[in-house]
Amino acid sequence: MRHRLAELRGPDVPAKALDARALAALAANPGCRRRAILDGAGVDKVRLAGALGAPSGFGQSQFALTRGNAFEARVKADGGAELLRLAHARLDPGAEPPEAAAVPDLTAHGPEGRTARTALALREATRAGGWTLLDHPMLALDVAGSLAFLEPDAVVVHPDGSWSVVEIKSFPMLDGAADPAKVGAAARQAAVYVLALEEVAERIGAEPEGHAGAEGDGGPRRQSAHGGTRAAVVRHRVLLVCPKDFSNLAAASAVDVRKQRAVTARQLARLTRIEEIAEALPEGTCFAPDRSAEELTAAVAAVPATYAPECLSACELAFHCRELAREAGAVTRLGRPLRAELGGLATVEEVLAAARGFSGDPDDPAVAALRRAAALRAEALESAKARAGAEVAACR
Known part of the structure; x- marks a missing residue:
């Protein structure tokens, strides 16, 4: 299957990593086979959209990326002291203050090596107790038969052995509140990380949140009978860190992502497996950027898509798919609520x-x-x- 996906991507074309933002968008539109196979094969959809003559302005500006990286570096300075202080205040005020936290080295060769190193660091931190900060850990999540490697901004291990996802964003938090639309997008992205962390917890023998013995969101504060080893709990309240009132100071808020997690898990489970989509494609289908516009148009048209207006803010191929939907007279371009009201009437x-x-x-x-x-x-x-x-x- 990996060889087949490489053929679809093109010879010697490196795969584009599938991140949590893309997974959240994919989960929001699970019926789109086009996005599923392109993301599963690691196709660069920005270059593909440009080659099709329908470039999209989707994505962050270079200025926003630079500003976000600078803010993240400031929050994580001094061993993440400020970040851990916010985690203690917003997520776990009853725990002991994080005076000196461990920051394990997660360096390893390749995404598989980093994923294994992250799992080992989580296991060791859970057993050791105290505060631990994992800076840019690597997580793996199976998506429709294709493995996606995800890199959250940070994961905090609490003294009781529970784990929390940290999302650091560059949009401001004004008077303790941020733009609801941006917070919702961050919550959907964090929910993907929570799902991936739960798979790690399952692999290393930890208990998912909500099992017997849990006490609220923080989970069980107990020790097992095996030499005091703590049982890990993946918390469903994530820490959202943003600039405070357009300054360089950090503000944080605890965001409950249980609803987003449940929706994302259900939608990802509905995705058609990548193998089924790949097998249905005509022989010789390839999305390599060096192909002609006619060849790429035919290759993209060979995969059915489910366009909706929401795609404009989530997918690089949205303009191309919108034009095809207009030519076909599809009612999906008018919005999902109307499409649902029309039942079996598709055009x-x-x-x-x-x-x-x-x-x-x-x-x-x-x-x-x-x-x-x-x-x-x-x-x-x-x-x-x-x-x-x-x-x-x-x-x-």
Whole structure:
């Protein structure tokens, strides 16, 4: 399967890493096979969109990236003292203050090596007790049969052995509150990290949050009978760290991601496995950037997509898919709520035909509603026409 994905990506083309932001977007639209296979194969969708003649402005600016990196470095300075202070204040005020935290070295060769080193560091920190800060650990998550390597900003191990995800963002927190839309996006991204951490906890024999013995969000504060070894708990409250009031000072808030975690887990489970999508593609399909625009257009068209207006803020191929949806007359381009209301009517032509009585089952609630709306519209237009005629006659 890895060889097949490399063929789709193109010879000697390095795979683009699948990050938590992309996974959260993929989970928000699990019916899109096009994005699933492109992300699974590690295709650079920015270059692909440019080659198709529909470049997207999706993504962060260089200025925002530089500002975010500078703020993250400041928060993590001095062994993460400021970050741990915020974690103690917002997530675990009942624990002992983090006077001197351990910061293990996670250096290893390749993503597989870093993932193994992260799991080892988490196990050791859980057993040792005290505060531990893992700076940019590497986590792995199986997504539709393809392994994705994820790198959260940080993971904090609490004195009781529980684990918390830390998200550091460059958007400001004004008077203790940030932009709800940006906080929601950060929560969905953090939920992916929580899922990946839960897989690590399962592999090393830790208990997921909510099992017997848990006390609130912090989980169990207990020791096992095996030499005092603590049982790890993946907390569902993550620490969101942002600049305070446009300054360089850090402010933090605890964000509960249980809802986002449940939704993301359910949506990722619904994804069609990458193997099934790859097997259905025509022989010779390739998304290599050196192919002609005609070849790339045919390759992309060979994979069905599910476009929605939300894709414009989450996918690099959104402009291309929107144009194809317009040409096909798909109702998905008008939004998911309307698509759900229309039932089995998938195109604008089908909707108009059903409304005019040319097709459709009259007992279908969607068809009945469309015909009722068409009748009301015709009645309103006829009434307006009659009033206009009367006014013209009166003027004469």
